[in-house]
Amino acid sequence: GAGVSQSPSNKVTEKGKDVELRCDPISGHTALYWYRQSLGQGLEFLIYFQGNSAPDKSGLPSDRFSAERTGGSVSTLTIQRTQQEDSAVYLCASSLRPTPPLNTEAFFGQGTRLTVV
Amino acid sequence: KQEVTQIPAALSVPEGENLVLNCSFTDSAIYNLQWFRQDPGKGLTSLLLIQSSQREQTSGRLNASLDKSSGRSTLYIAASQPGDSATYLCAVRLGDYKLSFGAGTTVTVRA
Numbered sequence: 451g452a453g454v455s456q457s458p459s460n461k462v463t464e465k466g467k468d469v470e471l472r473c474d475p476i477s478g479h480t481a482l483y484w485y486r487q488s489l490g491q492g493l494e495f496l497i498y499f500q501g502n503s504a505p506d507k508s509g510l511p512s513d514r515f516s517a518e519r520t521g522g523s524v525s526t527l528t529i530q531r532t533q534q535e536d537s538a539v540y541l542c543a544s545s546l547r548p549t550p551p552l553n554t555e556a557f558f559g560q561g562t563r564l565t566v567v
Numbered sequence: 568k569q570e571v572t573q574i575p576a577a578l579s580v581p582e583g584e585n586l587v588l589n590c591s592f593t594d595s596a597i598y599n600l601q602w603f604r605q606d607p608g609k610g611l612t613s614l615l616l617i618q619s620s621q622r623e624q625t626s627g628r629l630n631a632s633l634d635k636s637s638g639r640s641t642l643y644i645a646a647s648q649p650g651d652s653a654t655y656l657c658a659v660r661l662g663d664y665k666l667s668f669g670a671g672t673t674v675t676v677r678a
Contacts, residue, residue, distance in 0.1 A: 483666075491572075492668045541610055554616075555601060558608055558611035558613075563608070
């Protein structure tokens with residue numbers, strides 16, 4: 451596609467329910483990132499995928515959060531037993547190559563706004 | 568840990584005035600710095616990417632400078648327009664792949 455696509459754009463869920471957020475990166479981009487943006491806060495790194503390598507999950511805030519990337523393309527971020535503090539905008543980004551010296555831009559999707567009530 | 572600070576947090580100017588947005592970072596060993604624009608309820612739009620070897624990058628009315636040694640970058644927007652109203656974020660990349668973001672500067676351009 452022309453850009454990074456995320457779905458749904460908005461999600462309201464009840465506390466304790468599980469949610470799945472989807473990200474379609476730009477075609478051909480091998481690196482995929484998930485970030486979280488809470489109200490009035492900066493972007494918080496969650497997880498990173500690069501090709502077939504093991505993902506870097508160091509930013510996931512708890513074991514309720516998990517993510518997978520199938521076939522090196524589409525990624526799904528899953529939050530189990532959602533809590534109110536999980537309410538945020540979840541942003542996905544992709545880039546052509548992840549590491550220097552081949553510095554490349556990161557392109558972001560429009561985000562999924564998650565509200566836990 | 569890389570700390571990225573953006574000052575001011577908010578800025579309001581009349582149309583036509585030039586904008587100056589500041590970004591500072593604590594670890595000067597960056598590989599690149601990227602400026603983004605975020606409209607309310609939207610994702611991030613990449614504006615400019617400055618490689619560590621560059622001192623500035625220009626695109627239309629936008630110009631970004633980078634001074635690695637002092638840990639600073641400045642985004643200049645010439646002849647501001649109401650359509651420039653948005654939040655501007657800077658992000659730095661170190662030797663790994665993570666981007667460290669500032670909290671952003673929210674700009675309002677008054678018609």
